Amino acid sequence: MLRHRILLHFAEVALKGHNRREFELQLRRNIKHRLLRRGVHWPVRRGHNRITVHIPDTPRADVFEIATMLRGVAGIASVAAAAFLPRAELHWPSASPQLHRIEEIVVRMAHENWRAQASFAVRVNRGDKGFPLRSDELARRLGAAIIEHTNWSRVDLSRPDQHFYVDIYPEGVYLYDARHRGLGGLPVFTAGSVLSLLSGGIDSPVAAFLMAKRGCRVNFLHLTATHLASERLLENLVSRIAKRLSIYTLRSRLFLAPYTHFDLALIGQPPSGFEMILFRRFMARLGTRLAERYGGQALVVGDSLGQVASQTLENIVSHSQATTLPILRPLIGMDKQEIVERARTIGTYELSTEPYKDCCALLSRHPRTKSQPEQLQRLEKRLLPNYEALLERTLAEMRVLTFDTGEVLETGSAAHAAKSA
Numbered sequence: 001m002l003r004h005r006i007l008l009h010f011a012e013v014a015l016k017g018h019n020r021r022e023f024e025l026q027l028r029r030n031i032k033h034r035l036l037r038r039g040v041h042w043p044v045r046r047g048h049n050r051i052t053v054h055i056p057d058t059p060r061a062d063v064f065e066i067a068t069m070l071r072g073v074a075g076i077a078s079v080a081a082a083a084f085l086p087r088a089e090l091h092w093p094s095a096s097p098q099l100h101r102i103e104e105i106v107v108r109m110a111h112e113n114w115r116a117q118a119s120f121a122v123r124v125n126r127g128d129k130g131f132p133l134r135s136d137e138l139a140r141r142l143g144a145a146i147i148e149h150t151n152w153s154r155v156d157l158s159r160p161d162q163h164f165y166v167d168i169y170p171e172g173v174y175l176y177d178a179r180h181r182g183l184g185g186l187p188v189f190t191a192g193s194v195l196s197l198l199s200g201g202i203d204s205p206v207a208a209f210l211m212a213k214r215g216c217r218v219n220f221l222h223l224t225a226t227h228l229a230s231e232r233l234l235e236n237l238v239s240r241i242a243k244r245l246s247i248y249t250l251r252s253r254l255f256l257a258p259y260t261h262f263d264l265a266l267i268g269q270p271p272s273g274f275e276m277i278l279f280r281r282f283m284a285r286l287g288t289r290l291a292e293r294y295g296g297q298a299l300v301v302g303d304s305l306g307q308v309a310s311q312t313l314e315n316i317v318s319h320s321q322a323t324t325l326p327i328l329r330p331l332i333g334m335d336k337q338e339i340v341e342r343a344r345t346i347g348t349y350e351l352s353t354e355p356y357k358d359c360c361a362l363l364s365r366h367p368r369t370k371s372q373p374e375q376l377q378r379l380e381k382r383l384l385p386n387y388e389a390l391l392e393r394t395l396a397e398m399r400v401l402t403f404d405t406g407e408v409l410e411t412g413s414a415a416h417a418a419k420s421a
Contacts, residue, residue: 076182119156191215200356203302246403281322
C-alpha cells in the first residue's frame with residue numbers, strides 16, 4: 001500500500017507555551033536538513049502537535065527507510081508512515097462523510113498484517129472534533145469491517161498484537177499500522193551551545209548525545225596522544241565517534257589538539273598521584289579558551305559519580321573549579337550498565353571498545369581519589385609555571401574537522417576554523 005505521508009508527532013515541544021512556535025520551526029528545519037543531506041526533497045509541513053512529510057510516488061521501501069532515519073531527529077516523539085485521505089475526498093464536513101474510503105484502507109492494512117491467532121485493536125484519534133462520529137463509534141465500525149472482510153477474528157483492546165491507527169485532523173485522515181518511538185527531547189539548536197570533552201571511551205559520547213537530545217548545539221574537543229598528520233585525521237577513533245554522533249548533533253566541529261606539551265612539562269617530575277586531575281583541569285581550561293573563541297556556554301564531560309578515581313566528589317569539585325564555565329555532567333547519576341545500553345542504542349559502543357591509546361590511560365596508574373583545589377593550584381604553579389604558554393602552544397597545533405549528519409564536510413587548522421567561525 002502506498003504511504004502518502006510520514007506523520008511525526010512531538011511531545012515536549014508542545015509544552016513550550018509562548019516559545020512553542022520557535023521550537024516547532026527549528027524542528028521543521030532540522031527535519032528538512034536531514035532529508036536534504038540524504039538527497040530527499042520532499043515537502044515538510046507543520047501542523048498542530050505534528051509535522052508531516054509529503055511523499056511523492058516512491059517505492060515503499062524508501063518511505064520506511066526515511067521514516068526510520070527521522071526517528072533519530074531530536075524533538076520527535078513518534079514516527080509513522082501513513083496513508084492519507086484528504087478532507088475533500090471524504091466529502092467532509094458533510095454530515096455523512098465517505099466512511100467507506102477509510103474502511104477500504106483499514107481493511108487493506110489488515111490483510112497485509114494478518115497473522116494466525118493474533119489479536120488486533122483499532123485506535124482512533126479524533127483530533128478534529130467536528131468529525132461527525134465519535135472516536136469509539138468509528139473504532140467499533142472499523143473493527144467490525146476488519147472481522148467481516150479479513151481473517152482477523154480476535155479483538156484485544158488491552159494488549160493487542162497489532163494496532164491499526166486512524167488520526168483525524170482538519171486537513172484529512174491519516175491511517176497507519178505501526179507507530180515507532182522517536183528520540184524525544186528538544187530540537188537541536190534550541191538550547192544554547194556546549195563544548196563536549198570527548199575521549200575514546202564509552203561515557204563521553206553518551207554525554208554529548210544527551211546534550212544534543214536536550215536541544216544543544218554540540219561541538220567536541222579531544223586531546224590526542226600524538227600529533228596527527230592531516231591524512232590520518234579521519235582514521236582517528238575519536239573522529240569516527242564524532243562522525244557517528246553528528247547523526248544526532250547535526251552540524252558539529254571536532255577540535256583535535258595534542259596533549260604532548262602538557263606531558264613534556266611533567267617529564268622528570270616524581271609521580272604525585274594527581275597527574276590525572278591536573279590533566280582534567282588543563283583540559284577544562286583549554287575547552288574554556290575554545291568556547292570563548294568559537295562560542296560555547298558550558299563544557300560537557302562524561303563523569304559518573306564514583307565510577308573511577310578521578311570522578312569522586314572531591315575530584316569533581318577540584319575539576320569544576322579550574323574554570324568559570326559551567327561543567328555539565330549528564331551521566332552523573334547513571335551506572336555503567338545504563339551508559340553502555342545507551343551507547344549501544346546510539347551506535348557508539350562498538351567504536352568505543354576498539355583499542356585506543358587514550359590520554360587518560362597514559363597518565364598515572366594510581367590516581368588519588370581525593371584532592372583540594374588549593375593543593376592543586378600549588379602543584380600547578382610548581383610543575384607548570386608557564387601555564388598560559390602551554391595552553392597557547394596546544395591550541396596553535398590544533399586540527400579541526402567539521403561533520404554534518406554523519407558526513408565529513410571539511411578539515412583544517414585552528415587558523416582556518418577561526419576564519420570560518
